[in-house]
Every structure is written in C-alpha cells, then in structure tokens.
Amino acid sequence: MALNEQHRYFDCSQCLFKQLSCTLIEDSEFEVIRKTSYQMKYQKGETILKQGAKSTGLLYLHSGIVKFSFKTEDQRNIITTIVRGPKLLGGANLFFKDINIFSIVAVEDCDVCYIDSNALRSVALNNGRYTLAMFESTASMFQHSIFNFISLAHNHVNGRIASILLYLWEHVYEGSGYDFIISRKEIAEFAACSHENVINTLSKFKKEGLIELNGKKIEIVNIEALKELSKKG
Amino acid sequence: MALNEQHRYFDCSQCLFKQLSCTLIEDSEFEVIRKTSYQMKYQKGETILKQGAKSTGLLYLHSGIVKFSFKTEDQRNIITTIVRGPKLLGGANLFFKDINIFSIVAVEDCDVCYIDSNALRSVALNNGRYTLAMFESTASMFQHSIFNFISLAHNHVNGRIASILLYLWEHVYEGSGYDFIISRKEIAEFAACSHENVINTLSKFKKEGLIELNGKKIEIVNIEALKELSKKG
DNA sequence: ATTGCACTATGAAATGTTTCATGTTTTAAC
DNA sequence: GTTAAAACATGAAACATTTCATAGTGCAAT
Numbered sequence: 001m002a003l004n005e006q007h008r009y010f011d012c013s014q015c016l017f018k019q020l021s022c023t024l025i026e027d028s029e030f031e032v033i034r035k036t037s038y039q040m041k042y043q044k045g046e047t048i049l050k051q052g053a054k055s056t057g058l059l060y061l062h063s064g065i066v067k068f069s070f071k072t073e074d075q076r077n078i079i080t081t082i083v084r085g086p087k088l089l090g091g092a093n094l095f096f097k098d099i100n101i102f103s104i105v106a107v108e109d110c111d112v113c114y115i116d117s118n119a120l121r122s123v124a125l126n127n128g129r130y131t132l133a134m135f136e137s138t139a140s141m142f143q144h145s146i147f148n149f150i151s152l153a154h155n156h157v158n159g160r161i162a163s164i165l166l167y168l169w170e171h172v173y174e175g176s177g178y179d180f181i182i183s184r185k186e187i188a189e190f191a192a193c194s195h196e197n198v199i200n201t202l203s204k205f206k207k208e209g210l211i212e213l214n215g216k217k218i219e220i221v222n223i224e225a226l227k228e229l230s231k232k233g
Numbered sequence: 234m235a236l237n238e239q240h241r242y243f244d245c246s247q248c249l250f251k252q253l254s255c256t257l258i259e260d261s262e263f264e265v266i267r268k269t270s271y272q273m274k275y276q277k278g279e280t281i282l283k284q285g286a287k288s289t290g291l292l293y294l295h296s297g298i299v300k301f302s303f304k305t306e307d308q309r310n311i312i313t314t315i316v317r318g319p320k321l322l323g324g325a326n327l328f329f330k331d332i333n334i335f336s337i338v339a340v341e342d343c344d345v346c347y348i349d350s351n352a353l354r355s356v357a358l359n360n361g362r363y364t365l366a367m368f369e370s371t372a373s374m375f376q377h378s379i380f381n382f383i384s385l386a387h388n389h390v391n392g393r394i395a396s397i398l399l400y401l402w403e404h405v406y407e408g409s410g411y412d413f414i415i416s417r418k419e420i421a422e423f424a425a426c427s428h429e430n431v432i433n434t435l436s437k438f439k440k441e442g443l444i445e446l447n448g449k450k451i452e453i454v455n456i457e458a459l460k461e462l463s464k465k466g
Numbered sequence: 467a468t469t470g471c472a473c474t475a476t477g478a479a480a481t482g483t484t485t486c487a488t489g490t491t492t493t494a495a496c
Numbered sequence: 497g498t499t500a501a502a503a504c505a506t507g508a509a510a511c512a513t514t515t516c517a518t519a520g521t522g523c524a525a526t
Contacts, residue, residue: 076387080379080383124361132357138375150303154305183473184473192387196515196516231307416503416504426484432506448492
C-alpha cells in the first residue's frame with residue numbers, strides 16, 4: 001500500500017467530488033486523481049493554504065467553513081469571500097497557478113482533500129466534457145464574486161454590511177448546522193470598513209429590528225428589509 | 234456561398250484567435266467555428282452587447298477599446314473593466330450563459346467577430362487541451378478583475394483613481410495608437426465615486442506633478458508616485 | 467483568583483466624500 | 497456664427513467614515 005493510501009479520514013467512495021466527476025469520467029480515470037490525493041483535518045483558525053506559498057494542486061473542501069484572505073503590502077487583511085463545503089476550491093483563483101494568491105483559513109473545523117493538479121490535468125486533457133464542466137463551475141463562482149465586489153465597491157457601509165449578512169446567512173450558515181457566529185473584525189475585513197463602523201452598524205440594525213444579537217450569535221429578523229438595504233446602498 | 238460567408242470586413246487567415254486556436258486544434262476544426270462566425274464594425278459609443286439580452290455566443294475583439302458596463306436596479310451605471318483588442322471577450326463573464334450580465338460598449342471604434350458558442354462548444358468537447366487553454370486564459374482575466382476590485386473596495390478615492398489611471402495606461406492605452414482620453418464621468422463610473430471627486434483628484438494629481446492634462450489627453454508624469462498611491466490607498 | 471489578551475462598545479474629533487448650486491469651456495448641430 | 501447640449505470645474509454645506517481615546521466583557525493560561 002502506497003504511503004498516500006494511508007490515513008484516510010473519510011471514505012472516498014462517499015465523496016461528492018468523486019460522484020460528480022464520475023458522471024463525466026470513468027471510475028478508472030478518477031482513480032488516477034484519487035491515488036495522488038490526501039486528506040487532512042483542520043481546526044478553527046488554522047491556515048490551510050498560505051498566500052505566497054507554492055501551489056501544487058487544488059483543494060476539495062468536504063465540510064467546514066473557510067475564508068479566503070488576502071494580505072496587502074501594507075499588512076492590511078482583506079477577506080475576499082467565505083464559503084462552506086462541500087466545494088471545490090481552486091479553479092480561477094488558484095488553479096494551474098504556481099503561487100497561491102490568497103490564504104485559505106478555517107473559520108470552522110474543516111475536512112479537506114488535496115488534489116494533485118498534474119493528475120487532474122492529465123485526466124482533463126483527455127476529456128473536454130470534464131474540463132468544460134469545471135470551467136462552467138468556475139465561471140459561476142466568478143460571477144458570484146463579481147457581484148459581491150460590485151456591492152462592496154459601489155455601496156455605502158450600510159448596504160455593504162447588509163449584503164454580507166445576507167450572503168453569509170443564505171450561502172454559508174443557513175442549514176449548515178453551524179451557528180451564525182462571526183467576529184466584527186472579520187465582517188470589517190470582508191466589508192472593507194473599520195471594525196468600529198461594523199459595531200455601530202450592527203447596533204443600528206438591531207435597534208431598527210433588522211437583526212437580533214444573542215451572545216455571539218447573529219439572527220436575521222427582517223430579511224426583506226436587509227435586501228432593500230443591500231440594493232439601495 | 235452561405236449567407237454568413239458574405240461581408241467579411243477583415244481576413245480570417247490573419248486573425249490572432251485563429252492563429253492561437255490552430256496551435257491547439259486542427260484547421261478543419263477551426264473551420265467549424267469560422268463558418269458560424271460573422272464580423273461587425275462599431276463606432277465609438279455604440280453598444281455591442283446589451284445587458285439582459287440573450288447571449289448566443291462570445292465575442293472576439295480584433296481591434297478597438299470597449300468598456301464592460303453594468304446598470305444597477307436604481308439606474309446607476311458601473312464600469313467593471315475597460316479592455317482593448319485583440320482579446321476574446323466572454324469567458325467567465327458571458328461564456329455559456331444565456332443572458333448577458335454586462336453591456337459591452339465601444340469606447341473607440343471596434344472590429345469584432347461574433348462566435349457561435351455551440352460551434353465552439355462542439356470543438357471544445359472533443360479537445361481537452363483547447364478547453365484547458367481557454368480555461369487558463371479565463372482564469373487569468375479573472376485574477377486581474379479580482380485585484381482590480383480589491384483596489385476599488387478597499388482603497389480611498391486617491392488610491393482608486395491612481396490604480397485606474399495606471400491600469401488604463403499600462404493595459405489599454407500605452408502603445409495602442411489611441412490617445413489616453415477618457416471622460417471624468419467614465420472614470421467616476423469605473424472608480425465608484427462622484428465625477429466631482431474625479432475632477433478634484435485629477436486636479437490635485439496635476440498640482441502634485443503626478444500627471445499632466447493637455448486638452449482632453451491625460452499624460453502620466455510620475456508613474457512611481459502613482460504606484461505608491463495605488464498601493465497605500 | 468489573577469493576569470493578559472482579544473473582542474465588543476461608545477463618543478468626539480478629524481478626515482473624506484457626496485450633493486448642490488453655479489459658472490465656464492468645449493463640442494456638435496443648424 | 498449662433499445656439500444648445502454636454503463636459504469640465506469650483507466652493508460650500510451636508511453627510512459618511514475613520515481614527516483615537518477610553519472602557520467593559522469574556523476567555524484562556526498561569
């Protein structure tokens with residue numbers, strides 16, 4: 001048994017990435033990818049991939065929540081997006097590039113699988129349909145990011161924070177089993193404003209009955225009003 | 234001769250897209266794509282693709298300059314990027330989607346070629362290498378956009394306008410044969426600020442010796458100082 | 467229990483940005 | 497040439513945001 005066949009935390013036959021892949025490629029082709037992959041577990045706060053480090057492949061996030069984090073030259077932290085598994089990470093932001101342009105940090109405990117890009121590439125070269133499917137999945141993530149950034153760039157803080165609360169609730173926390181808990185500092189790094197402004201804005205939203213703050217947990221009370229805010233700026 | 238074989242403004246044998254494609258696919262395969270394509274000329278100011286309209290393919294911009302423009306629900310115009318030919322447009326922002334999410338408007342006179350996505354797709358399905366090459370090209374455009382948006386979302390107006398001037402100069406106007414002429418209103422829609430703020434900022438940059446304004450033409454005087462500004466915000 | 471640390475919170479001052487009012491210049495059309 | 501429309505420009509007032517100072521809270525390590 002090869003070294004990388006050891007220490008499998010989770011069962012590859014149940015993997016969604018395998019199931020998705022194998023509607024487009026043969027099981028034998030997927031085996032090429034699986035053999036070179038290896039599994040890891042990360043705890044809340046741990047860095048899974050580091051910005052600037054050499055990238056040898058891409059990442060399948062089985063479960064958990066991660067943030068994409070970017071550090072500017074003057075040491076400011078910027079969160080570009082937050083996603084929850086199961087999801088294939090890489091694609092347009094990391095795929096086929098030598099250097100990671102973002103760090104990926106666990107926001108909740110994560111199960112991940114590292115996929116060697118050479119193995120994936122060798123399969124993709126022989127299968128246009130598979131490559132096309134990954135292309136389309138990447139294009140869809142790209143569109144999502146674009147609209148996220150348009151909201152950030154062209155709205156005021158109220159609208160930006162409303163957008164982020166909605167995004168996090170609808171696409172990350174709702175139905176995930178995790179409580180909707182995220183620090184003001186992280187919202188600030190996501191929304192491109194000071195953490196004081198986040199605190200003020202959340203307090204204001206609470207006074208206006210848009211959200212409820214229970215301990216560290218955020219609850220959306222009036223989702224329609226938040227949507228209005230996120231549109232109008 | 235088929236209808237779409239008529240009215241060829243420019244010679245397909247000289248087309249860069251063909252030359253690039255044919256290093257990866259057979260000339261006969263490219264002929265499938267060429268046969269379904271048709272050429273158009275657009276003048277400054279004309280809309281080439283309209284946001285919300287049905288998308289039947291993608292666009293090869295032979296020459297000229299275009300802006301990607303997005304209209305929000307409350308009728309604000311936002312420019313997401315400005316590019317010059319030759320460049321394949323579509324990819325992650327339009328490719329394989331039914332509806333155009335942006336308008337594409339000619340900023341200078343343009344020669345374009347409409348490429349039918351079904352034809353391209355049929356070739357791509359049989360050729361993983363070709364699909365992969367387009368994937369990589371799209372991923373690269375995506376990265377560029379992301380950094381553009383990070384600058385917009387996380388910097389102040391000085392830094393944003395400095396970034397935009399640098400981007401436009403280095404990637405669009407420099408060596409293009411076009412004068413670096415763009416209205417304050419367009420910079421404002423690109424930089425996500427009021428046109429008054431653009432006017433003030435450009436005047437300030439001029440006073441500080443960063444740029445020179447000759448008639449409508451913008452000249453970069455101190456590119457290093459602009460780069461500092463774009464980094465520090 | 468105490469200490470240190472990170473997060474939350476608030477108000478005031480300083481700064482940055484938009485909006486509004488107004489006027490000038492440029493451009494295109496007749 | 498005259499005129500109308502668009503773009504450019506400027507200053508002041510209104511508004512939004514950050515920065516700074518200060519302090520309470522919860523949590524983990526000792």
